[in-house]
Amino acid sequence: MERVFEQLQNRWPFTFRYRKEIPKKEINAKLTSVDTDLGKVLFVDNSSIRPDGGLIEVIDKHGDYRAILSSESKHQGNDVQKILAGEKQGKNKDQDLMVAGNAIERVHKNIQEFRNFMINERHFPYVVFLQGSNFATETFFVRSVDGRDIKIAHDAGNMNRIDRVSASSYGMEINRNYCRNVFVELDGNTQMLQAASLYFQADSWYANEMAIILWEVASTSIEILFEDLIENRS
Secondary structure: OHHHHHHHHHHOOOOEEEEOOEEHHHHHHHHHHHOOOOOOOOOOOOOEEOOOOOEEEEEOOOOOEEEEEEEEEEEOOOHHHHHHHOOOEOOOOOEOOOOOOOHHHHHHHHHHHHHHHOOOOOEOOEEEEEEOHHHOOOOEEEEOOOOOEEEEOOOOOOOOOHHHOHHHHOOOOOOOOOOEOEEEEEOOEEEEEOOOEEEEEOOOOOHHHHHHHHHHHHHHHHHHHHHHHHHHOO
């Protein structure tokens, strides 16, 4: 995120800022600005959300900061590493594979909070990188130290956790940029959907891979907001 922030400053004649958290007070204020019935509940005065990668914003022609990129990176599933190291798993240390847990489902909280923050925007620049054996997108085998080929099945319910996260992108195709809001017709009414851009793979994400995707999403945000930014050109 810091690399993308620097590149944005070099590429565009706009004013950007990078911060690590979004206060709930600010989120609630955004909700209330849309409808006075929204954004009323706040029990912990200094509560906030802290996406792993923070938040990048740009100042528009009205002097307001507009979000153009936020991101998280999550890991779940160490089966490949354990197999290669010859380490057994499970309570009795007699299993090649560990049944996946549900910790990854916590990612939905920040996504929903960011939706509240972006309620009046035409874009949703929230990117989540998910890595580990629990996010395999295809079946593969790992050679153990004793010569066995152990199967990592991408469609095994006890292993794969992609389906636990895909609700945040409305079940759309994974590994795609959904920065532009999606509009659907329901009984003659248009409804706006804000989908997280979810990127899954079993291998670890490299910094350059993430930077390319983050740059694409940030660029999409600027394209959508461009008419609101042009008076800030030098």
